[in-house]
Amino acid sequence: MVGDFAVGKTSLTQKFVNNVFSDKYLTTVGVKIDTADVSDTKLVVWDVAGRDALSPINAAYLAGAAGIVLVGDGTRPETIKSFAEIWQTVSGKLGDVPVVVALNKRDVDGWEVTDDLLQTSIQSSWAVFETSAKDGSNVPELFAALVDRINC
Amino acid sequence: MPQSLPDNINQTLMQRLNPAYLRLDATMKVTQTSSNLSEYGFADITEGVDATEHIDFLVGVDPAQALSLPVVASPNGHPVCIELLPEQGDLNVIIADAREQFDLQQKLQQKANENQLLLEKQRTLLGELHAAKAELARRNTELEEASRLQSSFLSGVSHEFRTPLTSILGHNDLLRKSLAAETRPKSDKKQIYTDAVRRASQHLLSLVENLLDHGKLDAGEITINPRPVQLSTLQNDLEMLLRPLADAKQIDLLMQRQYPVDESVYIDESRVRQCLINLAGNAIKFTDKGSVTISMAHKDDELQLRILDTGIGIKKEDLAKIRQPFWQVADTGKAGTGLGLSITERIIELMGGEMTIQSEYGRGTEVSFSLNAPATDASINLDQAREAAFKDQVSILLTEDDLDIAQLVVILLEEANAKVTHVENGELALQALQRDSFDLVLMDLNMPIMGGYETIRRMRDDGNHTPVVIMTASALEADMHKAQALGCDGYLLKPVEVADIVAIADQIIVPLE
Amino acid sequence: MSDRSSQIELLQQRYRTSLIEKSVEIAELRIQYESTDDDESAALASQTLGDFLHKLAGSAGMYGYTEIAISARNIMMTLQNDDSGQLSAQLDQLIAMCEQASDGTST
């Protein structure tokens, strides 16, 4: 799980793994590891600390990843523009891994995802989901799509 | 540094970090463990098991690569620091306590990220504010532009309308006159039709004038020119104009006058008259029974004007709206542009007054305003005579027995470029006419020795065809048929004004070839 | 020109002062009119009063005393209609108006 800080990486993970959601923001330090079973595949989820202006993603936490969930906040366009820079770090380390994109917080007012933004920030090979960790919409689909891509 | 120190440090650090150890072969099978591994939640790891089945962070990692993971948290157990160190085909895994590091970084990162989020929020709000402001400014200029365009469009259109309308009115008048000349009684209906055309066109014309005024007010083209005006004259004029409207609706038209009878003041008469006609016209329009009162009071150089009616009144919620241009009470079914009141208010403001409206719905309305109106000294104004003056000098024979009137008229007419001979009765007039020739005779009717009619009859009998205009104090007395039959050319009601004499004289004096 | 305005000023002043005399004359004519007992002298008194009011209506208007002019004209109508009830009050009013208008000049 990679993306800017506070976009909902932890929330999506927790929703998927434990089916819980909290409004309170508790930032992730380093990496937090969780596991879940998707059909007969065991998925080990590395929920990596968010990127911010001062600290880029620590590539060490990406080691051994089979796939990437790129998370952005649909109400903060800047977090989607960050995909390009994050992708540099990821592909530098892992090459062309399977990627799914979560445009998160779909339930919040002030959705600011425009066609222009998608055009410039999202690669055509990526699968894009508009998700909400709060109401759970598209969350299982997001992870299922990633597992599919890893397995084939 | 003595050897004892590094040893000491080493020991302390090892105690604090409490590192656990694990050695794997190339297939990730456990070959060696330290006893404190269970303190990190890895209890059932014994030699020979596949490490990736029990330790999640080892899934997928390359045993040939060194890797340093500073802070790793798992669902069970506290945050740890992990070092992977390959060694001769084997992999050393060192797990150490990272709670201190974790707590410190958590606090800092939480604070930093929350601050950053607040900043972003502030930035978006400011952005929205700016956008809203810009939008507002844009709409304002659009509105101003639209209103300017509308004004110039209105005055343009109004102007274009006026000429054809005047032509319609003029031709309709001609039509009426020629119909009147026809003696057939059947033409009655046609007369009604032309009357209807005239009324409608006049209404249209007044609407157009209103629109024009509105445009002029917007463009600042209306100026106020105060001149001496006799208040009683102004109020009498209003009464004459409005009386028929009030009579037609069978309501009373009352005039209140609180000023000395000959009071003259400086105001722009035509503008004041326009406002009063507008307001009183409205009052009559919206009053179906009772009365409309026009009250004028002059005190300390201030003219107070009040129009009071017992009409339908105005609802509280409508009071503010009626002053806006084009607004009309929806359910009254009365015609109009809805411009009258707004124009009136603006003109009043232009004259330095303020219009106040008080009304009780269902009981009536009072509209009032005050104007600065300094009193003038002389009630008779020589300027008027000079302004109305004859173009070429004319000679006039004034036949009038009342010296008060005669002397005044002589002076005024002289000021208006006339040469006046005054006689006091008809007999003296006939003598004067035999001696001299005149362009015009002004004739009083009621005189001693020889009255007006008798004099005119004798004049005509003598073959004298000098134009004669009758001056009389009462309309009853002016028997127009008799006067016409005697070959009289016009008549004036006293008080006569020089301008009226000049106007009527201009019509009837035929220039000599 | 300034000559003419001073002439007018003079005329106006003269007319104003004459209003008090006129009010007296109206009062006298009114007594004559009200004290007649035969038809013939009544008609004559009515005619005299009417003529005087007629002149007054004309001149007062010319000098700007519109109220007086209107009042005089109204009383002429009342005279013609022989409405003696109203006449008395109207004459009172006219006399008062003349006195009042004249008052303004005494200074």
Ligand SMILES: Nc1nc2c(ncn2[C@@H]2O[C@H](COP(=O)(O)OP(=O)(O)OP(=O)(O)O)[C@@H](O)[C@H]2O)c(=O)[nH]1
């Ligand atoms: N309404 C709504 N809130 C969400 C959603 N996802 C996350 N949030 C809220 O967003 C804030 C950040 O969520 P996290 O899941 O902690 O974000 P993160 O990406 O893990 O942040 P870091 O660990 O700091 O990188 C929290 O207050 C969440 O409650 C969502 O889908 N809808």
Ligand SMILES: [Mg+2]
């Ligand atoms: Mg997180």
